[in-house]
Amino acid sequence: NAGVTQTPKFQVLKTGQSMTLQCAQDMNHEYMSWYRQDPGMGLRLIHYSVGAGITDQGEVPNGYNVSRSTTEDFPLRLLSAAPSQTSVYFCASSDRGVSGYTFGSGTRLTVV
Amino acid sequence: GQQVMQIPQYQHVQEGEDFTTYCNSSTTLSNIQWYKQRPGGHPVFLIQLVKSGEVKKQKRLTFQFGEAKKNSSLHITATQTTDVGTYFCYSGGSNYKLTFGKGTLLTVNP
Numbered sequence: 001n002a003g004v005t006q007t008p009k010f011q012v013l014k015t016g017q018s019m020t021l022q023c024a025q026d027m028n029h030e031y032m033s034w035y036r037q038d039p040g041m042g043l044r045l046i047h048y049s050v051g052a053g054i055t056d057q058g059e060v061p062n063g064y065n066v067s068r069s070t071t072e073d074f075p076l077r078l079l080s081a082a083p084s085q086t087s088v089y090f091c092a093s094s095d096r097g098v099s100g101y102t103f104g105s106g107t108r109l110t111v112v
Numbered sequence: 113g114q115q116v117m118q119i120p121q122y123q124h125v126q127e128g129e130d131f132t133t134y135c136n137s138s139t140t141l142s143n144i145q146w147y148k149q150r151p152g153g154h155p156v157f158l159i160q161l162v163k164s165g166e167v168k169k170q171k172r173l174t175f176q177f178g179e180a181k182k183n184s185s186l187h188i189t190a191t192q193t194t195d196v197g198t199y200f201c202y203s204g205g206s207n208y209k210l211t212f213g214k215g216t217l218l219t220v221n222p
Contacts, residue, residue, distance in 0.1 A: 042212055042214035090154055099157070099160060100145050100147070100159075100160055101145075101155070101157060103156070104154065105153075105154050
């Protein structure tokens, strides 16, 4: 049972480049979400999904897109990377709040 | 935005001292969850409290949910260097837009 798997673990992008952060879970959780974590800012919600085909914006959605075509996968797309998107990104899933969230190990993204 | 406020933001203790972090809300919470994030790691779910006045223990950690379900605390007895990290509380219920706060960063001097 792998839990939540995020890839890549590290990435360096140039300003203006696009990329997709991958997130997959094997626990059949309906709820998945993306957070970014910056020093002193805690965890901020970017986008979330309550099931396949359903997504919604969180606190800081600008510059990011998501889709949820399957229960297992919830990729996060950076459309045109900016230095302000340098951060650590975490994907998380849960069984609709019945128990706690399971987090992936994170992707450390640097935009230069 | 954030439904609960967590204090303190930082706490430095000597190894062996106790530590407590608090989460407070102006509204009644359906539940509260606690997480720990080690430096360089990812948040890990510790526990969920649901009932008014609930108290749960995990070894040296004691979690409490207030009688009015508006506050919660995490108490660590006799801290160890392995307790270093950031402790987050979270209360979302069916409101999935609620996010985590900044947490309490605990450092332990050996």
